[in-house]
Amino acid sequence: AAVDASLGETRAFDPASSDRxxxxxxxxxxxxxxxxxxxxxxxxxxxxxxxxxxxxxxxxxxxxxxxxxxxxxxxxxxxxxxxxxxxxxxDRYVLLVRRDHPFVHALGSAEARQALQYVVAQSHPEPEKALRRLGLADHIRLMLPHYSAVADVVANTDLAAIIPRRPALRHARHFPLVTAEIQVDLPQxxxxxxxxxxxxxxxxxxxxxxxxxxxxxxxxxxxx
The missing domain is CATH 3.40.190.10 (Periplasmic binding protein-like II)
Structure with missing residues (x-):
């Protein structure tokens, strides 16, 4: 069972004293x-x-x-x-790249969108679908099952990850990374x-x- 207390569920719960x-x-x-x-x-x-x-x-x-x-x-x-x-x-998707990426000052440009090589994750299929719609499927250089390794990968390559903003900002606090708005139509x-x-x-x-x-x-x- 997920919980230790499976009986008497309707009784009062005291978080200060519970060991549930x-x-x-x-x-x-x-x-x-x-x-x-x-x-x-x-x-x-x-x-x-x-x-x-x-x-x-x-x-x-x-x-x-x-x-x-x-x-x-x-x-x-x-x-x-x-x-x-x-x-x-x-949340919304953003780009995550290393701080000294060649396109770091032009990430919002159409030129950068066409030139970047991308990292996406199978756990978030929307970025891959969007890139395919734009004819950029060949620019997906790395497909991960999830995002756990993305900061290490991006910090050591010229790859650009498409990742939700909140984890991207957390990664940027701990790695030499920056975020940028992405010029791809993606849902919130x-x-x-x-x-x-x-x-x-x-x-x-x-x-x-x-x-x-x-x-x-x-x-x-x-x-x-």
Whole structure:
């Protein structure tokens, strides 16, 4: 079971004294986004609450929610259906390149768009689709399963990653990288919390959902 307390779900939940364990599905980007904010909050307000992170294949996420093997799925999950959900973040795609990239001062130009060699991730198919529509499929030099290695790759090459803005800004704080607006028509990214209707009567689950929603409504997690 995803939670240690499976009985008496309707009873009051006291985060300050609870030692409950919650299981959360999230991607590599989601871990960098949510865990620093959430764990800092728990340290002060719910010091005994434990978090277990799982990274499930996408086709297993909804069954795991329904079976209560995980409590929440957090992230950009457009193929997940039949869940209760709440949007936590709206993001957009940007370019991420090394600070001394040859096109660093002209990344917004049509010339740069045609000349760049790109990194995209299978976990976010929208950039690949957009590049193919523009006839730039041959400019996709590296396809990653996800974004966990992207900062190291981009910092050591002339490749340009198309990546959500929030993780791009975090990478730019720790690597010699810069971001730029991308001259490609891409949709905004909704980052959501998904859960099963079976968790609706669970007071602890409701507390966790409301905590995440409040943390992101407060805007304290917005990258600089």
């Amino acid at each position: 364990r919650f299981a959360l599905h999230m991607s590599d980007i989601g871990q960098g986004e949510f865990l620093p904010v959430l764990m800092a909050h728990l340290r002060v307000h719910a010091p005994g609450v434990r978090i277990e992170v799982r990274q499930l294949p996408l086709d297993e996420v909804q069954p795991a929610l329904d079976q209560r093997r995980i409590d929440l799925a957090l992230g950009h999950l457009p193929d997940i259906h039949g869940t209760l959900h709440e949007q936590l973040i709206v 990214l909704g980052i959501w919390a998904h859960w099963s209707w079976r968790a609706e009567s669970d007071a602890g689950h409701r507390w966790l959902r409301e905590t995440l929603a409040e943390l992101y409504r407060a805007g304290g997690s917005e990258p600089d």
